[in-house]
Amino acid sequence: MACAVIVLVAAAGTGAGAHEIGTTRVVTRFPADGTYRIDVVTDATALLARLEVADGIPRSGSTDPHVIQELVGRHESALRQKLTIVFDGVRVEPAIGVAVVPPSEVNGVPGATLTLTGRRPAEARTFTWAYALTGAAYGLSVMPGDDGAAVTQWLDGDQQSTPVPIATAVPAPGRLRLAARYTALGFTHILPGGLDHVLFVIGIFLLSRRLRPILLQVSAFTIAHSITLGLGMYGLISLPSSIVEPMIALSIAFVAIENIVVREVRPSRIALVFAFGLLHGLGFAGALKDLGLPRSEFLTALLAFNVGVELGQLTVIAAAWALVGYAFGERVWYRRRIVIPASVGIACLGLVWTLQRLHLV
Amino acid sequence: MWIEPTAFTPEPGVLLGLRLRVGQDFLGDPLVRDVKLIDRFVVSGKDGVKNVLGREHADPAGLLRPSDPGLLIVGYQSTPSPVVLPPAKFQQYLTDEGLEPIAALRASRGQTDAEAREVFTRCAKTLVLLGPAAATQKDQVLHFILELTAEQNPYVMHAGETLPFRLTYQEKPLAGALVVAINQREPSVKVSARTDRDGRVHLALGKPGAWLIKAVHMIPAPAGSASDWASFWASLTFELPSAPSRASR
Numbered sequence: 001m002a003c004a005v006i007v008l009v010a011a012a013g014t015g016a017g018a019h020e021i022g023t024t025r026v027v028t029r030f031p032a033d034g035t036y037r038i039d040v041v042t043d044a045t046a047l048l049a050r051l052e053v054a055d056g057i058p059r060s061g062s063t064d065p066h067v068i069q070e071l072v073g074r075h076e077s078a079l080r081q082k083l084t085i086v087f088d089g090v091r092v093e094p095a096i097g098v099a100v101v102p103p104s105e106v107n108g109v110p111g112a113t114l115t116l117t118g119r120r121p122a123e124a125r126t127f128t129w130a131y132a133l134t135g136a137a138y139g140l141s142v143m144p145g146d147d148g149a150a151v152t153q154w155l156d157g158d159q160q161s162t163p164v165p166i167a168t169a170v171p172a173p174g175r176l177r178l179a180a181r182y183t184a185l186g187f188t189h190i191l192p193g194g195l196d197h198v199l200f201v202i203g204i205f206l207l208s209r210r211l212r213p214i215l216l217q218v219s220a221f222t223i224a225h226s227i228t229l230g231l232g233m234y235g236l237i238s239l240p241s242s243i244v245e246p247m248i249a250l251s252i253a254f255v256a257i258e259n260i261v262v263r264e265v266r267p268s269r270i271a272l273v274f275a276f277g278l279l280h281g282l283g284f285a286g287a288l289k290d291l292g293l294p295r296s297e298f299l300t301a302l303l304a305f306n307v308g309v310e311l312g313q314l315t316v317i318a319a320a321w322a323l324v325g326y327a328f329g330e331r332v333w334y335r336r337r338i339v340i341p342a343s344v345g346i347a348c349l350g351l352v353w354t355l356q357r358l359h360l361v
Numbered sequence: 362m363w364i365e366p367t368a369f370t371p372e373p374g375v376l377l378g379l380r381l382r383v384g385q386d387f388l389g390d391p392l393v394r395d396v397k398l399i400d401r402f403v404v405s406g407k408d409g410v411k412n413v414l415g416r417e418h419a420d421p422a423g424l425l426r427p428s429d430p431g432l433l434i435v436g437y438q439s440t441p442s443p444v445v446l447p448p449a450k451f452q453q454y455l456t457d458e459g460l461e462p463i464a465a466l467r468a469s470r471g472q473t474d475a476e477a478r479e480v481f482t483r484c485a486k487t488l489v490l491l492g493p494a495a496a497t498q499k500d501q502v503l504h505f506i507l508e509l510t511a512e513q514n515p516y517v518m519h520a521g522e523t524l525p526f527r528l529t530y531q532e533k534p535l536a537g538a539l540v541v542a543i544n545q546r547e548p549s550v551k552v553s554a555r556t557d558r559d560g561r562v563h564l565a566l567g568k569p570g571a572w573l574i575k576a577v578h579m580i581p582a583p584a585g586s587a588s589d590w591a592s593f594w595a596s597l598t599f600e601l602p603s604a605p606s607r608a609s610r
Contacts, residue, residue, distance in 0.1 A: 020362070020383050020398070020442070022390040023420050043420075046390050053388055059546060109380075109391070109420070135384035136392055 021154075022136025028127065029143045030166050036094075036120045036127075038085065042134065044068045044100045044112035050133045051075035054082065065110040069100040072112065079114075084130035084160065087121050094118040120166075127166050132158035142166070179304040186308020189287055191315060196248055196353065197280060199346045201316045203255035204273060206339045209329040213265035214317065217273045222313075224277025225284060226306055232285025233302055244282045246357040251276035253350025259343035263335075284309060362594060363573050364435055364487035365389065367421065369600035370516070373428045373491050378421030379413060379435055381485070386548035387573045394422035398439045400482075405434040405501050413437075430492025432514060436503040439483035443588055451477035458577040459539025459555070463590065466581070472589070479579075480588040484508055488599040490516045500597075504532060507578050507593035509540070512561070515599040520569040527560050528576050528595065534560025538576050545571040569603035 024042040031037070048068050049059050055078045062068055072079070076096060085092050094116035103110045120127075129140055135157045141150045142164045153161050190197050204217045231237045255276065258269065288305050321329075328334050367378035382389025394415045402413040402423055413423035413435065427433055446454070452473065455464045467473050484505040490498075494516035502510055512525040528535045540562045542552040547568055554562045556576075566572055574597040582588040 020392050021395060022383070022392055024390065043391050046384075046388070049388050053386070053548070059388075059548075061546065134390045135388075136390040 020136055022134055022138050024131075024134045024136065024138040026129070026131065026138060026140045027143070027150075028129065028141065030120065030127070034119055034122070036085075036116075036118055038094070038114075038116040038129075040112075040114040040116070040131065042112050042114070044072075044110040047112050047114075047133055048072055048075075050082075051078050054078040063103070063110060065100040065102045068110060068112070069098055072098050072100070079133075082132040082158075083116065084128070084132075085116065085118075086128040087124040088126055089128075090121060092118055092121070124166060126163035128161055128163045129155075130158060130160040131155075134158075175300055179300050182301040182304035183308040183311070185288075186284075186305040186310075187312045187315075188308075189284065189305075190309055190312025194312070196252055196350075197283075197309075197313070198316050199349065200248075200252045200255060200276070200280065201313045202320055203252060203259060203343065203346055205317050205320045205325070206256075206343055207259045207262065207269070208265050209321075209325045209334070216270055217265065218313065218317065220270050220274040221277040221280070222310055224274045225281030225309070228278045228281030229284045229288070229306055229309075230281075230302060232282050233288060233298075237282070238285075239282055241283075241286050242357075244279060244286065246354050247279050248276075248283050249350050249353035249357050251279055251350075253347045253354060256343040256345075256347035256350060260340055260347070362392070362439075362483045362485055363387070363389065363575070363596040363598050364437055364485045365571075365598060366435070366487055366489050369488075369571065369598075370490045371427070373430065374426065377425045377427060377489065379415075379423035379425060379437075379487070380421040381423075381437060387543040387545045387571075388548060391420040392422065393418045393420050398442065399437070400440045401436065401438040401503070401505075403436050403503065405436070405503060407431050410503070427489070427491050431490075432494075432498035432500070432516070433489040433491065434501045434503065435487045435489060436505060437483065437485045438503075438505045441480045441482045441591070443478065443480045446477045446479060448474050448476055451479075455579075459553075460577060460579050463579045477590060478582075478588045479590045479592055480582060480586070481592040481594060482506060483594050483596075485594075485596045485598075486510075487597070488515060490600075494602075502529070502532070505595070506531060507535070507576070507595040508532075509574055509576060509595045509597040511574075511597060511599065515572070515601055518566075519602050521565070521567055523563050523565045525561060525563050526574055526597070528556050528562065529560055530578050530593070534558070535576075535578060536560060538578055540564065540574060540576045542566055543573045543575070544568045545573070566601055569601050571598060571600050573598050 026038065026040050028036065028038045045063055048062065048071055051072060052059050055075055060071060062071060079096060080093065085094055095118055097115035099113045101111050127142060137154055137156045139152050140155055140161055141152045143150050151164055155161055204221065205214060208214060228237065324338055328338060362381060362383045365380045365382045371377050381392040383392050384390055394417055396417055403410050404413050404425060407429055413425065415423040452464065484507045486503065486509065488500060488511065494514060496514060496517050498514045500511040502508060508529050510527045512527055515524060518524055526540060528538050528540060536556055536558045538556045539553060540556060542564045544550065552564050552566065554564060556562045576595045577592060579590055579592040582591045
């Protein structure tokens with residue numbers, strides 16, 4: 001989920017206010033290869049003047065990009081003193097690249113980009129930054145990893161940033177590992193995480209112990225929730241969870257009640273399960289959005305999550321068949337002693353959840 | 362904060378950038394144009410007072426293409442901005458800016474070790490000359506809350522001479538305020554004096570080149586305000602010629 005945290009920080013004692021935004025921008029990246037790259041884009045003449053003052057020499061006042069680039073290079077030790085790059089409380093020294101570009105027609109001031117690179121310590125979890133070469137407020141944007149959204153702090157002058165977590169910037173897993181991870185997430189979303197989905201699947205199972213009706217219902221449910229899960233994840237459809245979640249609970253009660261009043265799987269039952277499957281898919285999409293999907297492997301993760309959900313549902317049906325269907329399915333009391341009491345229980349639970357999710361109880 | 366034009370003595374008809382700079386010792390960083398912060402951004406010349414135009418979030422914050430010879434007075438007054446400063450930094454800045462009465466007031470209130478909630482307002486001016494200088498060209502009062510005004514045209518003066526300035530607060534002379542002059546090429550050498558009862562100060566400016574004249578005034582914030590203190594930052598920039606333009610004096 002894209003999220004930008006804006007932190008306005010109090011100003012330094014020069015009278016520079018937190019709201020007086022300068023032209024300096026700092027963008028920090030932590031690629032999966034264990035390195036870091038910090039780009040500082042700033043006014044070249046101001047940068048040079050501050051470095052000259054730091055080294056105690058008269059200000060040259062140069063505005064020639066080539067001259068500035070050369071002069072900035074001569075003040076590398078002063079530049080290093082004014083930069084603070086810290087990982088987990090340990091300061092590191094970057095390799096420094098300087099590029100000065102000519103002024104634009106209007107601006108009249110050349111721009112400088114400092115590129116600070118290096119290898120971050122193994123297992124580094126936080127990054128802290130300070131830049132004592134500007135007196136104005138500026139934005140520090142930190143990209144936690146290849147897929148992470150930027151986190152921006154507004155810093156004033158030499159103010160030190162708060163530690164920014166970079167723990168998510170772990171090396172990107174391979175496609176197979178990622179698929180396995182999201183399959184597991186899909187599975188655990190059903191077992192043990194999704195009691196409501198489990199009861200819905202048991203409700204499907206209870207109406208008929210024959211394989212074909214069960215497969216028909218499961219297939220309808222699977223196709224339906226795959227459709228809405230996919231459409232929901234691509235942002236093509238959405239319904240607020242305040243609507244989806246109570247309706248999922250109601251669908252559980254509905255299927256269970258039908259088990260009590262109907263004895264056979266009819267086409268209308270398949271259609272009903274399909275319709276409810278559409279609802280459950282929206283619920284899965286909400287859960288998957290909360291988990292987050294890597295942008296680079298969006299489809300892989302989406303399909304893997306769906307496969308995991310399917311495996312979870314099939315496990316529930318297999319377990320239900322093994323526990324009661326296989327042993328008691330042929331008994332004359334199976335419906336009276338198993339199907340109806342279990343359906344009544346599921347229906348009651350579904351109705352209670354419905355009321356709870358509507359905040360009525 | 363001060364205004365640093367792309368040229369203090371531009372050729373007529375050339376696009377002139379009016380850069381806002383913030384920093385210390387005339388060593389500044391660009392501030393982009395931010396409409397939320399602008400109370401007034403004006404230029405005063407032969408045609409009267411006009412608004413300075415510019416592109417939002419751009420540096421220079423203002424752009425002009427002046428064509429007529431004469432002295433242009435450019436002024437920027439900000440809207441008030443709040444800021445919270447740690448006690449040590451606030452105390453240091455009171456000392457640096459000659460605001461000892463405020464330090465004494467804080468001490469009497471037992472606030473010396475407390476963080477300071479301040480709301481500050483910028484009142485910056487710059488003088489730009491087009492064409493030949495003349496003693497008849499005058500700095501003008503722009504009716505800023507705190508305002509520094511040159512009482513002689515700096516462009517007819519030269520390095521080594523003493524220049525008179527006047528400081529007004531709410532358009533009345535402000536006495537006892539510290540006025541500091543800084544030359545851009547030699548910012549470590551500061552010239553300073555306190556204003557007399559008429560708000561006047563005379564500063565001997567020994568070097569040619571760009572000069573920043575500045576003063577800060579602070580008062581307790583009005584009752585009911587979210588801040589403890591209200592400060593006003595006046596500045597005036599211009600370029601002092603290395604050789605006087607005697608023909609026009």
